[in-house]
Amino acid sequence: MLSRTADHLYWMARYMERAENTARMLDVNYQTSLLPQSADAAESGWKGLLGISELTDDYTSRYGAVTDRKVMDYMIRDERNPSSICSCLMAARENARAVRGTLTTEVWETQNQTWLEFQRMLRNNSFQKDPGDSFEWVKFRSHLSRGVTVGTMLQDEAFHFLRIGSFLERADNTARMLDVKFHPMESEFFGSTGHGRDNQEYDFYHWSAILRSVSGFEVYRKVYRNVILPEKVAELLILRADMPRSLAACMDEVVSNLHHVANEQSEDTLRRAGRLQADLKFGRIDEILATGLHAFLTQFLDRVGRLGVGISRDFLVPVASG
Amino acid sequence: MTSSFDEMQAGQSQVREHYRLYDRWLSQQPGDVMRARREEAEMIFRRVGITFAVYGAKDEDGSGTERLIPFDLIPRVIPAQEWAEMEKGLVQRVTALNRFIHDVYHGQDIIRAGIVPGDQIFTNAQFRPEMMGVDVPGGVYSHISGIDIVRAANPDGSGSYYVLEDNLRVPSGVSYMLENRKMMMRLFPELFSQHRVAPVAHYPDLLLETLRGVAPAAVNEPTVVVLTPGMYNSAYFEHAFLAQQMGVELVEGQDLFVRDNFVYMRTTQGPRRVDVIYRRVDDDFLDPLAFRADSSLGCPGLLSVYRAGNVTLSNAIGTGIADDKSIYPYVPKMIEFYLGEKPILNNVPTYPCREEAHLKYVLDHLPELVVKEVHGAGGYGMLVGPASTKEEIAEFRKVLIANAAGYIAQPTLALSTCPTFVESGIAPRHIDLRPFVLSGKHVQMVPGGLTRVALKAGSLVVNSSQGGGTKDTWVLEA
Numbered sequence: 001m002l003s004r005t006a007d008h009l010y011w012m013a014r015y016m017e018r019a020e021n022t023a024r025m026l027d028v029n030y031q032t033s034l035l036p037q038s039a040d041a042a043e044s045g046w047k048g049l050l051g052i053s054e055l056t057d058d059y060t061s062r063y064g065a066v067t068d069r070k071v072m073d074y075m076i077r078d079e080r081n082p083s084s085i086c087s088c089l090m091a092a093r094e095n096a097r098a099v100r101g102t103l104t105t106e107v108w109e110t111q112n113q114t115w116l117e118f119q120r121m122l123r124n125n126s127f128q129k130d131p132g133d134s135f136e137w138v139k140f141r142s143h144l145s146r147g148v149t150v151g152t153m154l155q156d157e158a159f160h161f162l163r164i165g166s167f168l169e170r171a172d173n174t175a176r177m178l179d180v181k182f183h184p185m186e187s188e189f190f191g192s193t194g195h196g197r198d199n200q201e202y203d204f205y206h207w208s209a210i211l212r213s214v215s216g217f218e219v220y221r222k223v224y225r226n227v228i229l230p231e232k233v234a235e236l237l238i239l240r241a242d243m244p245r246s247l248a249a250c251m252d253e254v255v256s257n258l259h260h261v262a263n264e265q266s267e268d269t270l271r272r273a274g275r276l277q278a279d280l281k282f283g284r285i286d287e288i289l290a291t292g293l294h295a296f297l298t299q300f301l302d303r304v305g306r307l308g309v310g311i312s313r314d315f316l317v318p319v320a321s322g
Numbered sequence: 323m324t325s326s327f328d329e330m331q332a333g334q335s336q337v338r339e340h341y342r343l344y345d346r347w348l349s350q351q352p353g354d355v356m357r358a359r360r361e362e363a364e365m366i367f368r369r370v371g372i373t374f375a376v377y378g379a380k381d382e383d384g385s386g387t388e389r390l391i392p393f394d395l396i397p398r399v400i401p402a403q404e405w406a407e408m409e410k411g412l413v414q415r416v417t418a419l420n421r422f423i424h425d426v427y428h429g430q431d432i433i434r435a436g437i438v439p440g441d442q443i444f445t446n447a448q449f450r451p452e453m454m455g456v457d458v459p460g461g462v463y464s465h466i467s468g469i470d471i472v473r474a475a476n477p478d479g480s481g482s483y484y485v486l487e488d489n490l491r492v493p494s495g496v497s498y499m500l501e502n503r504k505m506m507m508r509l510f511p512e513l514f515s516q517h518r519v520a521p522v523a524h525y526p527d528l529l530l531e532t533l534r535g536v537a538p539a540a541v542n543e544p545t546v547v548v549l550t551p552g553m554y555n556s557a558y559f560e561h562a563f564l565a566q567q568m569g570v571e572l573v574e575g576q577d578l579f580v581r582d583n584f585v586y587m588r589t590t591q592g593p594r595r596v597d598v599i600y601r602r603v604d605d606d607f608l609d610p611l612a613f614r615a616d617s618s619l620g621c622p623g624l625l626s627v628y629r630a631g632n633v634t635l636s637n638a639i640g641t642g643i644a645d646d647k648s649i650y651p652y653v654p655k656m657i658e659f660y661l662g663e664k665p666i667l668n669n670v671p672t673y674p675c676r677e678e679a680h681l682k683y684v685l686d687h688l689p690e691l692v693v694k695e696v697h698g699a700g701g702y703g704m705l706v707g708p709a710s711t712k713e714e715i716a717e718f719r720k721v722l723i724a725n726a727a728g729y730i731a732q733p734t735l736a737l738s739t740c741p742t743f744v745e746s747g748i749a750p751r752h753i754d755l756r757p758f759v760l761s762g763k764h765v766q767m768v769p770g771g772l773t774r775v776a777l778k779a780g781s782l783v784v785n786s787s788q789g790g791g792t793k794d795t796w797v798l799e800a
Contacts, residue, residue: 001571001589001590001591002571002573002577002589002590003588003589003590004576004577004588005572094553098553100371100562100566101562101563101565101566101572102572108371109369109370109371112369112370113369116369157590261590263591264592315590316590
């Protein structure tokens, strides 16, 4: 397969996944903002969301103060924000269009239809009128995009690069979300008893919101049959390989798909990916918490970032003179 | 200018034999059903992304730069006998054109025989001296030829087909032929059970067979690719479509490189050799080392690999010498010269303005004539006398006198009309036809071609860049 084709496929999948994750985070913040809470708490939620995507500076310089309406606009329809749903869906569709011949008709039409419908929704102000349903729609289109891929594409290189893109992006997004949501808790988290009893009610909504943002609330109950405890939430989203949005599950997918496309120069990239996978597979949550969750996640993001660079170098960016 | 020949109506209320079934069906369709089908077609074309890019323009709704080519629901129907004759004529014409190109770049017998003047060739910008003496597989240069055919009325009311022009460089439109048929079968399946419409869906198969058939002789299992200028090219959909239908890679210039006099593409598994390039990039942009140095669409060194016979380009470099409007008037004589046969398809009478006598005639008859730029394409830079104002004609006269050799003139043919859905209902609109002729080990084609229709009342310009639409083309089997 052409390196350029692989590159487009990889980015198509990454952008679609990113659109979904942006919608998930917006949805959770929006739902949380409907709960009775202090203005400070609401604002810190939106600030955290901008922080996750490293967009605080860009937002502040162009939009000023943080309000729910403005952040939503910025994260949904602003074409100058590379992580907005609009930018992601457009980039996913443009990448798909560049390789439409490599995709099955169904995959291409799904991608194209998503973009056409999204434009219609923007024109009709659907996201303002009914944010919940609209975010649900974005998630649904992403599910559809992945499902159509699995359901119709030959499992050749094209398929594997799509999968690598999806799961590398998801690993990155889940890790960022965890980092931001745990960060304000960190000092408290490592206090003598774990979590402040005064805030138990707030805690419940905080942690359940995180779980819901990764469709993990029911999963948590099923796995732990327990009240919502932060360390269990962290364990579920970092180490449980059977939880589809966990870091471990994402790395399992990345590694197995990477093995299918391995070439002469990819040995080191495969080694790094395998080591990252092993760290998650054999890691324990108490060890991670002992060294500090923030430090762990920062390091994870760095390693995922370098993995992305390695994949680009080994497979996607044309090598000079072949 | 006599009145036009209508493909469907023979007289006031008389429908031609081959349209009778369709006419009966159409008269039974309520108007709103046809309107609904039309909207459905548009929606599907948009979802499938059968669009062409328009630089610097925005859609009606301001959302993008991709436009649909209007699709008309009423098919253009060709009876079996007419097609059989046309097909013979196309095989003959394209065979002769390929012989001509080979001759131009080898012995130049036709010049020595005094049939085509040498200066018409050597001073022509489409003549590629780089191709002199280069042998291409099977001696075939134009593997994909789009021959534009129109039908004009005779004084007795019958119609005759004429070849309006030959397109031997990178003719486009075949994807619309295929998609239009798919759309019609989806919208009106019942019509296809009532009519015996010759299928066209095997075109990509014939194309692949043709391309594989002209691979360098030493290659057993040739690797074929389609070379596109990229996704912002107006015909990108077609490039992607054909590559996908043939199951071959769609490459851009940046994906190719030359090493040790072979062409390779960069893949995720390292370099892979390429044997046949169906290029949808003009000669000028193919190789920055040989042609335009500023081109980033091609592959440096490609020409030298090509000249060494280590890769086949489809179409060959230099085919433009045979489809240039200044060469067009000589095609009937070419057919006689190379094949010893009478031409089956008519040429339109043509007055090359470079010749004094013709120029004088043309200047005296501008309001009746169509005047075209010799090297023009796409319906630009031309004068349609009967459709122009006095001022436009006066303006064009100046241009023509300043550069007479750059123009040819033809009588205004009243292109045939075909009933077409327009704002006010069904009305006759002018059409042409572009069959796609494939030349490899054999010359072959699928029945029919792309019918283009001028949607403006009275307009003779069918180009999609100037408000033209398309129709499905049915060749009825006997």
